[in-house]
Amino acid sequence: MGLLDTETGKRRLLTVEIPVIEKYNNGRDPEFRIKLARVGGTLVMTYQLKPVHNIYRLETRLLSSYPTVPPETRVITHLKHCPHLLEGQTLCMWRQGSTRLTSRWDPSRFTSVFAVQAAWRWLACYEIWHETGDWPLPEAK
Amino acid sequence: MDFRPISELERRNLLTALRGNAEGNRVLLLDRRDTSFAGTADDFPEEEVITAVRSVPSHY
Numbered sequence: 001m002g003l004l005d006t007e008t009g010k011r012r013l014l015t016v017e018i019p020v021i022e023k024y025n026n027g028r029d030p031e032f033r034i035k036l037a038r039v040g041g042t043l044v045m046t047y048q049l050k051p052v053h054n055i056y057r058l059e060t061r062l063l064s065s066y067p068t069v070p071p072e073t074r075v076i077t078h079l080k081h082c083p084h085l086l087e088g089q090t091l092c093m094w095r096q097g098s099t100r101l102t103s104r105w106d107p108s109r110f111t112s113v114f115a116v117q118a119a120w121r122w123l124a125c126y127e128i129w130h131e132t133g134d135w136p137l138p139e140a141k
Numbered sequence: 142m143d144f145r146p147i148s149e150l151e152r153r154n155l156l157t158a159l160r161g162n163a164e165g166n167r168v169l170l171l172d173r174r175d176t177s178f179a180g181t182a183d184d185f186p187e188e189e190v191i192t193a194v195r196s197v198p199s200h201y
Contacts, residue, residue, distance in 0.1 A: 029174045050177045052155065053145040077142050117194045120176060121162070121169065124155055127147050136156050137163050 003043060003066060012067065013043075020111045021045070034116065045112060051124040060115050070094045070105035071115040075123070082126055083135045093118050154178075162196050169194040 003009035003017070018036075025033040034047040043062040048055050057076040063069065074090040084092040093115070094105040128136045147155065158181045161167030170179040173192045185193045 027173050028176075032175050048176075050175050052147050052151055052178055054142060056142075120171065121159065121194055124159055124169075124178065128152055128156055128159070130144070131146055131152055136159050 003062060003064075004038065004041060005064065017043075017062070017112050020113045024113050024116070034113075045116070047116060049116070049120050049123055051120060052127055054127070056123055058116075058119055060112060060119070062112055066112075067107035067110075070110075071112055073115055073119045075119075079126065080130065082129050084122065084125075091119060091122050093122065157181075162194065165196040168196075 003013045021034050021036060032048050032050070034045050037044050037046070041064045043066075045060040045062070046058070047060075048057050050056070055077075058073060059076055060071045060073040062071050070093065072090055073093065074088055076089070079085065079089055086092050125136050128134075155178060158167060158169055158178070161181060162169050167181045167183065168185045170182055170185075170193050171177065172179045182193070185195070
């Protein structure tokens with residue numbers, strides 16, 4: 001049961017997620033805006049990010065268990081295999097079992113746009129890794 | 142996609158910005174129109190946070 005199935009989920013969607021997505025889209029070029037669609041019981045955000053020169057197409061899925069579990073983000077644009085990249089080009093961004101607080105998704109503080117921002121930072125790391133072979137941020141604990 | 146590599150200067154600037162952000166003391170600024178990197182700042186007004194990346198917690 002999640003955003004689309006429960007009163008709590010619908011309230012979160014209407015009062016938190018949709019307003020923050022609208023705010024994100026405000027003043028942004030159309031091709032860089034977040035588009036939201038329902039696919040079964042999942043909400044899918046599609047968007048593009050451009051950390052420096054290259055434009056990446058991405059998809060963030062808010063599963064039925066969202067926001068208790070973090071959103072899943074994958075890059076649709078083809079990437080070279082690199083650290084923190086899982087099957088299907090899904091980005092490895094949060095570890096709920098981590099002992100480090102900053103490695104965990106906190107549903108009381110974060111929104112789906114946080115996932116977009118985290119993806120931007122991941123792609124910026126990827127651009128550096130692409131040139132140097134070293135991931136620029138510390139490894140997970 | 143024809144990958145366009147970042148220049149040495151761009152790499153150095155981005156690396157410094159990312160590490161400052163990861164340490165929690167720098168905000169990454171994004172161009173509002175196309176999300177491209179636009180520098181860093183010490184802080185940013187809450188209502189404008191959507192155009193910036195605070196130290197977003199993540200494990201990578």
